Amino acid sequence: MIKIRRNTLSFRIITRVLLITITLFIIILSVYYYQTRKIIIESTQANAIELAGNITGKIENVLQPIEKVPQMLSTSLEMGVFTRDSLILVLKTILNENPTIFGASIAFEPDYFPDKGRYFMPYVYRHGDTIKEIYLGDENYDYFYMDWYQIPTFFKEASWSEPYFDEGAGNVLMATYAVPFYCKKNRERHFAGIITVDLELEWLSGIVSEVEIYETGYTFLLSANGVAVTHPDKKQIMNKSIYSNAIEWNAPVMREIGRDLSKGVSRFRDYNIPGRQKQWIYYRNLQSNKWSIGVVYPDREIFAPLRNITTLLIVLFIAGLILLIVLTSGIINQLAAPLTLFSRTARTIAEGNFNATIPPVKTNDEMLELHQAFTHMQHQLAEYVENLKETTSAKEKIESELRIAREIQMAMIPHTFPPFPDLPQISLFARLKSAKEVGGDLYDFFILDKYKFCFAIGDVSGKGVPASLFMAVTRTLLRSISDKEKLASTIVGNLNKSLAFNNESNMFVTFFLGILDLETGWLHYSNAGHNPPVLISHEGKATMFETANAIPLGLFDDFNYTESKIRLSRGDMIFAYTDGVTEAENEKSELFGEEQMLRVLKNVDQPEPGILIEKMGAAIEEHVKGFLQSDDITMMTIKFNA
Amino acid sequence: MTKPILRLLFVLLICLITNVQAQDNKLVFSPHWMPQAQFAGYYIALDQGFYKEAGLDVEIIHPNASVNALNFLKEGKADIISLFLVTGLHAALNEVDLVNIAQISQHSAIMFVTKKSSGIDEPDKLRGKRIGVWKSGFKEVPMAMLNERQIDVEWVPILSSVNMFLLGGIDAMTVMWFNEYHQIYLCGIDENELNTFFMSDYGYDIPEDGLYVMRPTFAKRSDDLRAFVEATLRGWQFASENRDYTVNLVVEKMLKANIPTNKAHQQWMLDKVIETQQLNEKNLQAGKLLRSDFDKTLNILRLMEKNNDTIYFGDFYKPVMQPKTNQ
Numbered sequence: 001m002i003k004i005r006r007n008t009l010s011f012r013i014i015t016r017v018l019l020i021t022i023t024l025f026i027i028i029l030s031v032y033y034y035q036t037r038k039i040i041i042e043s044t045q046a047n048a049i050e051l052a053g054n055i056t057g058k059i060e061n062v063l064q065p066i067e068k069v070p071q072m073l074s075t076s077l078e079m080g081v082f083t084r085d086s087l088i089l090v091l092k093t094i095l096n097e098n099p100t101i102f103g104a105s106i107a108f109e110p111d112y113f114p115d116k117g118r119y120f121m122p123y124v125y126r127h128g129d130t131i132k133e134i135y136l137g138d139e140n141y142d143y144f145y146m147d148w149y150q151i152p153t154f155f156k157e158a159s160w161s162e163p164y165f166d167e168g169a170g171n172v173l174m175a176t177y178a179v180p181f182y183c184k185k186n187r188e189r190h191f192a193g194i195i196t197v198d199l200e201l202e203w204l205s206g207i208v209s210e211v212e213i214y215e216t217g218y219t220f221l222l223s224a225n226g227v228a229v230t231h232p233d234k235k236q237i238m239n240k241s242i243y244s245n246a247i248e249w250n251a252p253v254m255r256e257i258g259r260d261l262s263k264g265v266s267r268f269r270d271y272n273i274p275g276r277q278k279q280w281i282y283y284r285n286l287q288s289n290k291w292s293i294g295v296v297y298p299d300r301e302i303f304a305p306l307r308n309i310t311t312l313l314i315v316l317f318i319a320g321l322i323l324l325i326v327l328t329s330g331i332i333n334q335l336a337a338p339l340t341l342f343s344r345t346a347r348t349i350a351e352g353n354f355n356a357t358i359p360p361v362k363t364n365d366e367m368l369e370l371h372q373a374f375t376h377m378q379h380q381l382a383e384y385v386e387n388l389k390e391t392t393s394a395k396e397k398i399e400s401e402l403r404i405a406r407e408i409q410m411a412m413i414p415h416t417f418p419p420f421p422d423l424p425q426i427s428l429f430a431r432l433k434s435a436k437e438v439g440g441d442l443y444d445f446f447i448l449d450k451y452k453f454c455f456a457i458g459d460v461s462g463k464g465v466p467a468s469l470f471m472a473v474t475r476t477l478l479r480s481i482s483d484k485e486k487l488a489s490t491i492v493g494n495l496n497k498s499l500a501f502n503n504e505s506n507m508f509v510t511f512f513l514g515i516l517d518l519e520t521g522w523l524h525y526s527n528a529g530h531n532p533p534v535l536i537s538h539e540g541k542a543t544m545f546e547t548a549n550a551i552p553l554g555l556f557d558d559f560n561y562t563e564s565k566i567r568l569s570r571g572d573m574i575f576a577y578t579d580g581v582t583e584a585e586n587e588k589s590e591l592f593g594e595e596q597m598l599r600v601l602k603n604v605d606q607p608e609p610g611i612l613i614e615k616m617g618a619a620i621e622e623h624v625k626g627f628l629q630s631d632d633i634t635m636m637t638i639k640f641n642a
Numbered sequence: 643m644t645k646p647i648l649r650l651l652f653v654l655l656i657c658l659i660t661n662v663q664a665q666d667n668k669l670v671f672s673p674h675w676m677p678q679a680q681f682a683g684y685y686i687a688l689d690q691g692f693y694k695e696a697g698l699d700v701e702i703i704h705p706n707a708s709v710n711a712l713n714f715l716k717e718g719k720a721d722i723i724s725l726f727l728v729t730g731l732h733a734a735l736n737e738v739d740l741v742n743i744a745q746i747s748q749h750s751a752i753m754f755v756t757k758k759s760s761g762i763d764e765p766d767k768l769r770g771k772r773i774g775v776w777k778s779g780f781k782e783v784p785m786a787m788l789n790e791r792q793i794d795v796e797w798v799p800i801l802s803s804v805n806m807f808l809l810g811g812i813d814a815m816t817v818m819w820f821n822e823y824h825q826i827y828l829c830g831i832d833e834n835e836l837n838t839f840f841m842s843d844y845g846y847d848i849p850e851d852g853l854y855v856m857r858p859t860f861a862k863r864s865d866d867l868r869a870f871v872e873a874t875l876r877g878w879q880f881a882s883e884n885r886d887y888t889v890n891l892v893v894e895k896m897l898k899a900n901i902p903t904n905k906a907h908q909q910w911m912l913d914k915v916i917e918t919q920q921l922n923e924k925n926l927q928a929g930k931l932l933r934s935d936f937d938k939t940l941n942i943l944r945l946m947e948k949n950n951d952t953i954y955f956g957d958f959y960k961p962v963m964q965p966k967t968n969q
Contacts (some may be wrong), residue, residue: 140708145777145801154811162805171900225808225829227902238902243828247906255830262830 010332014076014325016606021324025317029310033301036306041280043300045268048282048295051211055219055293056286058207062100063199065291067177069094069101070195071158074181077106079193084113088133091124094197095131102166102174103198105136106181107143112192119143125168125198130520149194152178156191162223163201163239173201173229173238178438186423204229208293214301224290226258249273257283261292270299300321338367342374354382402465409468413443417610425504425518426453429609431617433565433580439632440509441578442465442475448486451518457576458511458530461552469506474499478513488515488526489563492553496528500557508554512547512576516568519640523574526563528553531579534601536612538571542601544594545574568640575601577614580633584620587627592620609637668699669863674711674729677706677899679892679911680820680851681724683746686884687877689891696869703833706898710778715740721859722870725757726850727931728782731939735951739857741960744871745931746878747851749918751819752783754839755826760813764836765844767791771813774800784816786942787846804829815924820914824907848942849935850918860960868962873929882916885909931959 005011030224041451073090082090091104103125110118118292119137126132136143143149148161158179166174176196183192191212208219208230221229226243228236236245242261246254251273260267273279278299285292324418341359348356360380361371417429430443440460448454456478460467474495481494492513499509510530516523527547536542548562566636568574584592600619604612613635666711669767673681685695693700703720705711712733714720722743725733730742754773756762762771768788777799788795798812804825807815817823819840827833841848855867855875881888889908896903921928936955944950 142777142801145799147801147803147805150800150806151809151811154806155809162803165900167900225805237896240904243830244904244906247909248904258830259832369662525921 009336010329013332014328017328018321018325019119021321029313029317032313033306037303040302040306044280044297045282048268048280050285051213051219051283052295054295055208055211055295056284057202059221059293060287062203063177063286066098066100066199066351067158067288069098070104070176070177070179070197073195074179077181077195078183078189080184087122088124088148089468091122092131092133093543095124095126098197100199100203102200103196105196106193107149108135109191110144121193132619139287148176148178148196152180152194153191156180160224160291162225162227163229163238166198174198175201175223201229202581204432211295213297214296217295217297217301219293219295222258222261222292222294224262226261229291249276257281257294261285262290264290269437307538335367338370340351342370345374349378349381354385358573359372363602366510374624398619405465405468409439409472412472414445419445420447423447423453423518425640425642426516427609427639427641428637429613431613431634433617433629433633435463435580435629435631435633439463440471441632441634442471442509442582443576443634443636444475445636445638446479446482448482448515452486453518453638454482454491454513455516455574455576455636455638456511456513456552457533457578458509459509459578459580459632459634460509463631466505466507469556470499470509474509474511486515487563488513488524489561492526492528492561492563493559496553496555496559496561499554503554506555508552511551514574514576516638516640521568521570521572521642522565523568524563524565526550526561528561530588531577533574533576534598535566535568536573536575536601536604536607538569540576540602540607542598570640570642573607573608573609573612573637573639575616576636576638577616578632580629580631580635581620581635583631585627585630586623586624590623592623596623607639609639612637667697667866668701669693669722669866670701670703670714670720671870672703672705672711672714672723673799674705674724674726674851676901677892677895678901678903679889679908681893682881682888682912682915683874683878684724685877685895686881686888687873690877690880692873692876692880693870696873698866698869698873700870700873712738715854718856718937721844721863722853722855722867722869724851725769725854726780726944727848727852727935729779730852730854731936731953731958732782732943733820733854735943735947737941740854740887741857741860742852742931742958743855743860743867743960743962744851744874744929745849745935745959746874746929747849747915747918748749748921749849750783750840750847751782751850751914751918752780752841752846752848753817753823753872754784754814754838755807755817755823756814756837757810757831758835758837762814765793765839768795768814770795772796772798772811774798774806774815775814776816777801781816782942782946783841783846783848786945787841787844789945790845820911820918824914826909846938846942848939849931852931857960860962864962871929871962878916878919881912885912888912929963930961932953 002112087106089536091106092105095101103123105121105123107121113120121136121143122133123136124131124133152159158177161176161178163173163175165171176198178194178196181192181195182189184190204221208221209232213219218232220231222242223229226241227238228240231237242254242258246258251271253271257271262285264285266282268280268282270278270280276642280297280299280302281294283292283294332354336515338361340361345356345358358371361367411433414430419428420426428445432441434444440463441458442460443455443457445453445455458471458474460470460474477495477498478491481498482491485491485494491513495511504587511534511604512525512530514523514525525545527545528550529552531549532545534542534544545566547564550561551559582592582594582597596619597616600616601612604615616635654679671684673684688700688702705716707712711720711723711725712729715723716738724746727745730740733740754768762768765788769943773795775784775797781797798806800806800815804815804822806812807826808829808831815822817826823838826836853871860867889905889912892912893903893905936959940952
């Protein structure tokens with residue numbers, strides 16, 4: 001089996017085109033079919049009307065001359081042209097001169113001729129090649145009550161009888177035309193009786209059935225009562241009427257047609273009889289009598305040519321559709337072929353080969369535009385990559401410079417531990433872990449004079465190079481100020497003044513400075529807005545330093561910084577830190593926090609500065625779980641051993 | 643005499659006896675009209691061999707334009723005929739020595755029909771109108787019905803067609819529910835275009851078809867007649883239960899006799915004729931003539947003939963079937 005790739009361009013285009021084409025075809029075919037059908041119905045109707053007209057004309061051509069015969073005879077009888085005894089001769093003459101007439105009679109009213117009794121009805125009729133005569137009328141042939149006599153007598157007008165089988169003539173189908181006549185008796189005009197002419201109806205079926213309508217179409221003739229006079233199905237003749245068929249065929253439409261005809265309505269219509277094929281019929285009355293003619297067209301046959309051509313059109317369309325699919329897919333594939341090459345090229349370019357050859361396009365269409373766009377893209381990409389290289393190298397240079405800056409920064413803060421091997425009174429450990437290459441945290445410690453140990457920790461606002469520069473300035477100033485001043489608050493105050501001076505960038509630094517008397521254990525400290533350090537007593541209690549509220553350094557040059565003091569005991573430890581510790585964040589934005597920090601500080605088994613900082617570092621690592629460090633983390637621990 | 647001759651004589655004797663017996667069981671039946679579903683029960687009884695099973699050799703003949711069934715009976719051409727009760731009783735009153743041996747129909751099917759367009763929607767409006775009635779008879783009941791209401795009309799004798807009525811030559815027509823009424827329908831007049839007046843609705847539910855024989859035949863062949871009536875009722879029963887088959891049989895028979903017809907009409911006739919035979923609270927026994935129906939019919943005829951002729955019920959009605967004791 002052929003696998004159809006649904007995600008190809010040609011599949012999509014072809015399915016859409018097919019959908020439109022099929023829709024259009026269905027619309028066009030429907031319009032064509034219904035219009036043609038309409039035309040066929042109209043032409044069938046015209047044909048049926050003409051056909052029925054022709055047949056009617058032929059029938060009238062026979063009936064009308066026959067009708068004239070008794071009419072003329074009636075005039076002659078009224079004028080008294082013939083004697084009673086010559087009537088047989090007159091009737092014989094009529095038969096001789098009118099070969100279509102089977103029999104003729106003059107039936108007189110009861111007791112018209114007293115000497116002839118109640119009945120007097122001379123009748124002549126054909127018998128083989130001869131013409132026979134007879135006087136009819138007796139108890140068994142009480143003609144006064146027969147339709148042909150009774151009806152024209154009552155209505156006093158000529159009429160055709162319903163057709164009947166004449167037993168005397170050998171069961172021949174006949175109809176009688178009866179004309180009332182009058183005679184003058186005592187100069188008064190009296191109704192005298194009925195003149196009849198009998199007409200064999202065999203010729204009718206000849207006229208009616210000689211017409212061929214397709215294969216199974218036919219015509220039929222009905223009497224005034226709707227009884228079949230001619231019909232291709234001989235069993236229908238005289239037995240069935242359109243109304244009895246309506247019952248037997250369970251087809252009320254037949255009754256509707258019959259009632260139309262009884263009202264003289266002519267119509268062309270279609271009808272269905274259960275279990276039979278649909279048919280079309282035109283029906284109308286004859287002129288002479290109330291008989292009617294029907295012309296039946298089988299629906300299947302009149303629309304056969306239309307059905308055939310429609311089938312042919314559908315077959316051709318399907319063939320055309322297949323051809324269209326094959327050709328269109330070929331054309332589309334041909335047209336879209338460069339796309340595949342373009343996609344391959346795009347992949348090559350994406351792999352970094354900016355010099356890949358763009359597939360050549362010979363056509364001057366969208367493909368050419370694509371080609372140009374590709375070429376443009378190729379150039380732009382090459383240019384961009386070139387720029388990127390330059391930018392990257394510039395960035396690398398900056399990064400290397402920053403690395404150097406960090407090394408310098410780190411070099412500025414003491415990083416040799418233990419820093420004072422010859423001072424057993426204190427042991428100290430500190431660590432600064434920058435968030436970026438260079439940070440704004442600082443710590444420092446140094447010996448002020450023989451027994452005074454100074455330490456400081458700070459955090460410059462902001463980060464990066466400016467912070468690190470500000471930190472460097474702070475550290476440098478700290479050292480230079482502490483050369484002259486020995487009080488914590490003074491050092492801090494002077495430092496503030498120096499930093500605030502010309503501080504255009506409004507940078508500031510939180511700062512904690514402590515001066516520990518190594519002999520007495522008194523610690524004097526001043527805090528400029530920095531996180532208060534933690535005092536871990538030799539008993540293992542960890543408490544925050546109580547510090548006065550003071551603003552960071554560098555903001556207001558005249559701010560008065562105060563100092564506090566506390567006496568340390570042997571084994572007490574100070575844990576100073578920056579907010580990078582308490583505000584260390586994990587990916588859920590949960591802070592490490594003071595509580596956790598204090599918990600770590602309390603639970604250190606061997607309270608040595610290095611170990612404590614290691615543990616704290618580990619606790620922070622565990623908290624952040626590798627989440628990107630956003631701030632410098634600085635910790636410093638001093639243990640008083642004196 | 644030698645043995646072979648004796649044997650021959652014996653065989654001849656047997657043949658003679660058998661022949662005589664066959665001769666004796668021969669019955670000629672004539673319905674009172676030409677073949678149609680009105681007489682389906684007889685045709686079925688013959689077709690299905692019910693007569694033969696009853697030991698009868700039945701031949702069915704039909705009257706024609708010149709000879710009626712009563713003539714057949716009088717002339718001995720038929721042993722048994724069917725007649726309307728009025729016709730039978732009329733004949734009896736006119737000294738035809740016949741007897742009713744079974745009353746097949748139990749109800750009247752005679753009616754007047756008018757076109758609604760004529761405006762005649764009650765019997766009173768028939769006054770002075772032209773009413774078609776069969777020339778051949780059956781007018782006694784409709785006449786009695788109108789006489790009782792003192793409605794004078796112009797009776798127009800009609801042979802057999804409904805054309806005078808269709809064309810408006812008469813204002814009303816006396817018809818049989820099972821026959822002419824439906825013929826009118828089959829000429830395209832819808833039932834809702836007609837007004838109907840059933841004699842039975844005006845106190846004249848006079849039963850119609852009955853079986854008649856000459857009194858001597860009754861005296862001599864009552865066993866055969868009983869067998870005939872029983873087989874006939876069996877025929878009707880079969881016809882009632884197998885209507886399609888029956889209609890086809892009737893239509894075939896009519897076409898053979900060159901009588902134009904169709905199934906639609908014969909189906910209608912069969913259905914309606916069977917309806918007229920239905921037993922009800924009035925009469926619970928098939929084939930039975932009720933005294934009340936006899937009296938009413940006699941009364942009609944007396945009024946018609948303007949005399950006081952009479953005949954005893956017991957003399958006229960000689961049922962060949964034993965009344966069922968449980969009914």
